[in-house]
Amino acid sequence: MEASATKAEPRRNPFSSPMARFIYKRVLTFIPIMLIMSLLIFIIIQLPPGDYLTTYIAGLKAEGQVVEEAEIAMLKEQFGLDQPWYVQYFKWIWNIITDFNFGYSFDFGRPVWPVIAEVLPMTIAVSLITMLFGYLVGIPLGIYSAVRQYSLGDYVLTFIGFLGMAMPNFLFAILLMYGTYIWTGTAFIGLYTEEILLAVNSGAMQWYHVLVHPDFWARMTIPILVMGTDGLCGTLRSMRAQMLDELGCQYVLAARAKGVSEARIIYKYCLRAALNPTVSGLSGMLSKIFNGSTISAIVLNLQIMGPRLYDALKAQDMYLAGTILLVMGFLIVLGTLLSDIVLAWLDPRIRFEGRSAD
Amino acid sequence: MEMNNQPIIQVKNLCVDIKTDEGTLTPVRGVDFEIRPGETLGLVGESGCGKSLTSKAILAINQKKCVSSGEILFRDDKEDTVDILTLDPRGKQIRDIRGRQISMIFQEPMVAFSPMYTIGNQINECTRLHITKDKKESKRITLEMMKKVGIANAEKRYDQYPHEFSGGMLQRALIAMALVCKPRLLIADEPTTALDVTIQAQILELMKELQKELGMAILFITHDLGTVAKMCDRVAVMYLGKIVETGTAREIYKNPQHPYTRGLMGSVHKIGTLKADRLFSIEGTVPLALNLGPGCGFYDRCLDRIEGVCDKADPALTCLGGEHCVACHKCRKEGV
Numbered sequence: 001m002e003a004s005a006t007k008a009e010p011r012r013n014p015f016s017s018p019m020a021r022f023i024y025k026r027v028l029t030f031i032p033i034m035l036i037m038s039l040l041i042f043i044i045i046q047l048p049p050g051d052y053l054t055t056y057i058a059g060l061k062a063e064g065q066v067v068e069e070a071e072i073a074m075l076k077e078q079f080g081l082d083q084p085w086y087v088q089y090f091k092w093i094w095n096i097i098t099d100f101n102f103g104y105s106f107d108f109g110r111p112v113w114p115v116i117a118e119v120l121p122m123t124i125a126v127s128l129i130t131m132l133f134g135y136l137v138g139i140p141l142g143i144y145s146a147v148r149q150y151s152l153g154d155y156v157l158t159f160i161g162f163l164g165m166a167m168p169n170f171l172f173a174i175l176l177m178y179g180t181y182i183w184t185g186t187a188f189i190g191l192y193t194e195e196i197l198l199a200v201n202s203g204a205m206q207w208y209h210v211l212v213h214p215d216f217w218a219r220m221t222i223p224i225l226v227m228g229t230d231g232l233c234g235t236l237r238s239m240r241a242q243m244l245d246e247l248g249c250q251y252v253l254a255a256r257a258k259g260v261s262e263a264r265i266i267y268k269y270c271l272r273a274a275l276n277p278t279v280s281g282l283s284g285m286l287s288k289i290f291n292g293s294t295i296s297a298i299v300l301n302l303q304i305m306g307p308r309l310y311d312a313l314k315a316q317d318m319y320l321a322g323t324i325l326l327v328m329g330f331l332i333v334l335g336t337l338l339s340d341i342v343l344a345w346l347d348p349r350i351r352f353e354g355r356s357a358d
Numbered sequence: 359m360e361m362n363n364q365p366i367i368q369v370k371n372l373c374v375d376i377k378t379d380e381g382t383l384t385p386v387r388g389v390d391f392e393i394r395p396g397e398t399l400g401l402v403g404e405s406g407c408g409k410s411l412t413s414k415a416i417l418a419i420n421q422k423k424c425v426s427s428g429e430i431l432f433r434d435d436k437e438d439t440v441d442i443l444t445l446d447p448r449g450k451q452i453r454d455i456r457g458r459q460i461s462m463i464f465q466e467p468m469v470a471f472s473p474m475y476t477i478g479n480q481i482n483e484c485t486r487l488h489i490t491k492d493k494k495e496s497k498r499i500t501l502e503m504m505k506k507v508g509i510a511n512a513e514k515r516y517d518q519y520p521h522e523f524s525g526g527m528l529q530r531a532l533i534a535m536a537l538v539c540k541p542r543l544l545i546a547d548e549p550t551t552a553l554d555v556t557i558q559a560q561i562l563e564l565m566k567e568l569q570k571e572l573g574m575a576i577l578f579i580t581h582d583l584g585t586v587a588k589m590c591d592r593v594a595v596m597y598l599g600k601i602v603e604t605g606t607a608r609e610i611y612k613n614p615q616h617p618y619t620r621g622l623m624g625s626v627h628k629i630g631t632l633k634a635d636r637l638f639s640i641e642g643t644v645p646l647a648l649n650l651g652p653g654c655g656f657y658d659r660c661l662d663r664i665e666g667v668c669d670k671a672d673p674a675l676t677c678l679g680g681e682h683c684v685a686c687h688k689c690r691k692e693g694v
């Protein structure tokens with residue numbers, strides 16, 4: 001973090017710069033926010049009636065199995081479900097802080113962390129790729145649309161932008177899958193072909209091998225389009241609006257009157273100012289990277305975090321769901337902090353705000 | 359200093375058309391004037407008469423939907439005459455003129471700087487673009503100009519952002535940015551309207567001093583007649599996109615001919631001071647420059663109009679002798 005402070009203010013001592021103080025203040029608020037959030041998450045997960053065991057036992061009984069009271073009591077004790085919720089909460093938090101132990105997943109019969117860790121690399125890969133796609137395509141198209149306002153290209157992009165934002169992702173996913181099936185005769189469902197899946201399950205392939213496999217990329221095309229289009233269209237629209245605002249500013253005229261070239265006006269002055277809302281949007285990005293999208297992932301049958309959270313919530317697998325939510329919350333707070341730092345670096349007015357308060 | 363008293367810029371029959379949804383506006387309808395080296399021409403007129411469009415046309419920085427026609431002949435530092443309207447507005451040639459040979463001071467200093475970069479950075483951009491790529495040297499030149507326009511503590515101010523400057527200081531910085539390359543022509547578009555009175559006086563004084571030192575010509579745009587008296591050698595009065603009267607500042611003040619000019623003067627003298635800054639005391643308002651009739655643009659508001667003449671043809675600018683020209687049917691009749 002100090003590195004970004006030095007970058008922003010190369011001429012000043014980083015410890016006395018407004019940027020360093022700004023970051024320091026923001027980091028201090030981090031801890032209470034995390035504690036309050038973890039408590040809220042735990043309470044909310046406890047809210048639905050019953051718990052994992054009641055659901056589980058009801059399932060067993062429905063299958064006609066006999067479950068003895070003694071066994072139920074034993075299981076309850078083993079999972080700590082017989083204790084009041086706040087005791088469970090403090091134990092959970094205490095184990096996380098002292099031991100990096102996030103509890104036990106009832107559904108998987110294993111500690112929570114490995115259950116999360118096994119889908120984490122692929123989740124991050126899928127999310128990062130779709131996000132990069134959204135930004136790398138959306139930002140330049142937004143700039144183009146603004147600079148060539150009312151041109152044919154602008155109208156086409158505007159149309160696509162609204163369409164992309166209005167169409168639900170799952171519908172787009174189904175249309176694409178249907179289309180490719182009709183076209184190629186292959187169903188592009190899930191991230192892995194059977195061949196890759198076998199190799200992964202037998203341990204012959206690691207996730208990073210999968211990432212360089214051509215079949216994987218064929219499978220990724222639809223998820224990228226489906227999940228990336230949303231971000232892309234949002235970025236495109238906000239970039240266009242922002243750029244138009246900036247291009248209309250008097251300082252653009254002043255720069256032009258100095259003899260600055262159009263290209264330089266765009267990237268030196270307008271782009272920097274126009275990135276503002278896009279950068280604010282980054283605050284939710286880390287959390288999205290961790291979770292991936294849920295509904296599209298279910299429709300597309302992608303083995304990533306989103307569907308896993310959904311299953312955990314359904315099964316009342318509370319420590320698994322709680323941990324996923326906690327990590328997401330942590331990443332949102334962290335993302336907000338990072339995006340604030342980037343914003344402060346981009347816009348000197350924010351950097352100086354705290355000054356008078358000191 | 360002028361062995362060579364040929365005009366530095368000649369604007370001939372400049373028109374600016376703007377396409378809008380309601381039709382084509384013609385806010386500038388054939389403007390003619392010229393400015394000689396070292397001279398200050400005041401362009402005066404009510405709000406909306408087309409002063410800013412005219413000045414921006416000279417730098418070819420109007421929006422794309424504003425189409426300029428006519429001629430703007432600029433005599434550059436190599437004594438070549440170029441017609442600015444024939445240049446590509448994004449091209450290298452016009453960009454070399456902008457900032458270095460013709461520069462502009464804007465009306466509102468608060469928004470003429472980008473909030474994202476330091477003042478020093480933005481002034482220095484001009485220096486580096488036109489004078490030297492050498493970092494140290496260009497910073498030295500920039501600082502020198504910042505000191506010259508009266509920015510105290512220039513070294514410290516160099517690294518500050520616009521929001522850390524007061525309005526008056528920002529206007530000084532804007533002047534420094536316009537003058538750092540020692541242009542041959544400075545366009546000052548209402549440079550002091552956003553400032554309070556004492557600061558206004560300081561800024562005007564500063565501009566006069568720098569003009570003496572650098573020998574540049576100034577196109578001074580304003581609607582404050584008091585300022586015109588202080589600053590200008592000659593005056594061009596503009597109404598509804600046309601010059602209706604030009605002459606030396608003395609002639610225009612002593613002997614205004616056009617009814618519009620007289621109205622302006624009257625509105626000043628009535629209040630009894632040259633400090634009256636707005637000219638709203640003429641009856642009526644400037645009509646929109648859309649679907650104008652064949653007659654004089656001032657016809658509806660004119661107290662001396664001749665029916666059957668003034669509403670039939672638009673009077674051309676005719677010289678009454680010396681520098682004094684006026685575009686009015688009545689004046690011409692009386693004058694001859």
Ligand SMILES: Nc1ncnc2c1ncn2[C@@H]1O[C@H](COP(=O)(O)OP(=O)(O)OP(=O)(O)O)[C@@H](O)[C@H]1O
Nearest residue numbers: 376383385404405406407408409410411412421581
């Ligand atoms: N971009 C534009 N689109 C439509 N009309 C415009 C545009 N720019 C200027 N105009 C019109 O052209 C006319 C002249 O504008 P201009 O800015 O030159 O006025 P001005 O004489 O500088 O006035 P002020 O003293 O208020 O600055 C105005 O009536 C305005 O409505």
Ligand SMILES: [Mg+2]
Nearest residue numbers: 409410411547
């Ligand atoms: Mg104006």
